[in-house]
Amino acid sequence: MVSAFIDEWFTAHRAEVIAWRRHIHRHPEVSNHEVATTAYIEARLRERGLEPQRFPETGLMVDIGPEIELGRLAFRADIDALPVTEVTGLEFSSENPGVMHACGHDVHTTIALGLACALGDYEREHGLPIGIRIIFQPAEELWVGGATDVIEWGALEGVNSIFAIHAEPKLRVGRIGVRAGAITSATDVVEIKVKGPGGHTSRPHLTGDVVYALGKLITELPVLLSRRVDPRTGTVLVFGQVDSGYAPNAIPKLGSLSGTLRTADIAVWRQIQGLFSELVGQVLAPVGVDYELDYHRGVPPVLNDDVATAMLASAAQAIDPQAVVQAPQSSGGEDFSWYLEHVPGSMARLGCWSGEGEQHDLHMGDLIVDERAIGVGIKLFGAVVDQFLGKNTLG
Structure with a gap:
């Protein structure tokens, strides 16, 4: 099973993955200026022998596994930060004055990067029977969102289904919120x-x-x-x-x-x-x-596909039978919705509250994310891959 390999991979590489997150958090860049972030992601991918494709401005994507008729399974992460001043006092706080990863995009990016590297190692050792694409999208925080550009640049060509997660500081780490239908507005x-x-x-x-x-x-x-x-x-x-x-x-x-x-x-x-x-x-x-x-x-609202959401829930339960909770419908906006205008998919809420102390909110300078959520996210996506392999179809 791919997920078992990814679990072992993360255990062996946990310190390295956490270091990636802290580097990205320390060096945030606002929308469409994610130059150093893009270069950092690309360097980590190439170290694993992968061949990412840069987008014309910032951001990139990487394909792993074969091209098959069924199409690729895609995962998306957003890489931009917000014009927010950090006040967490963390030792790896932002070194870019007035800019902070206050929406958890550093966590999203690290999860996708860890998944890509783990799958790259799996592909070399065992071979993947399906193709996977991991998208590192710029400019989610801009109005209308960078997803429209990424789609225009071909990120969904040959893609059959797509998944994403979003950090949720109101949800305890280890919990995964799923919801079929509209999850944002x-x-x-x-x-x-x-x-x-x-x-x-x-x-x-x-x-x-x-x-x-x-x-x-x-x-x-x-x-x-x-x-x-x-x-x-x-x-x-x-x-x-x-x-x-x-x-x-x-x-x-x-x-x-x-x-x-x-x-x-x-x-x-x-x-x-x-x-x-x-x-x-x-x-x-x-x-x-x-x-x-x-x-x-x-x-538009993020409209989670029923079948994709059921697979996401099954993947979460494979990690922990108690992991799945019903995510509330949010009035916030998310440009992952543009992908779902083209292909089916689903976004989940990833718990990142430690369970102790104050629950901070997104887009605030005091947001602190429990880094255990990174491992949960990587394992969740690995289990999603297993769901597709088990069904032997992307349809």
């Missing part, structure tokens, strides 16, 4: 600029009240959406920024607000831009102001 950004002639607050009837218009948008749009969209779809509009005015007795000429519109339903996501535009016009029609709406499409 579509995330769009909306920006509305309101314009009027301006005036004095003593004569609001002689002008278009921009501040009042913004207030109507903030209070009415979320309610109207809840009456026009099935609430079971998890569709939520939240404004996070509003700006207008310069004096308490002056009605300004300009105002703006922006926020996020999220939904877990792919059908709703594909139609909601038109509905949102319609509602904005209806809310502002009585106020007598002009407006501009900028609607920025983000990523």
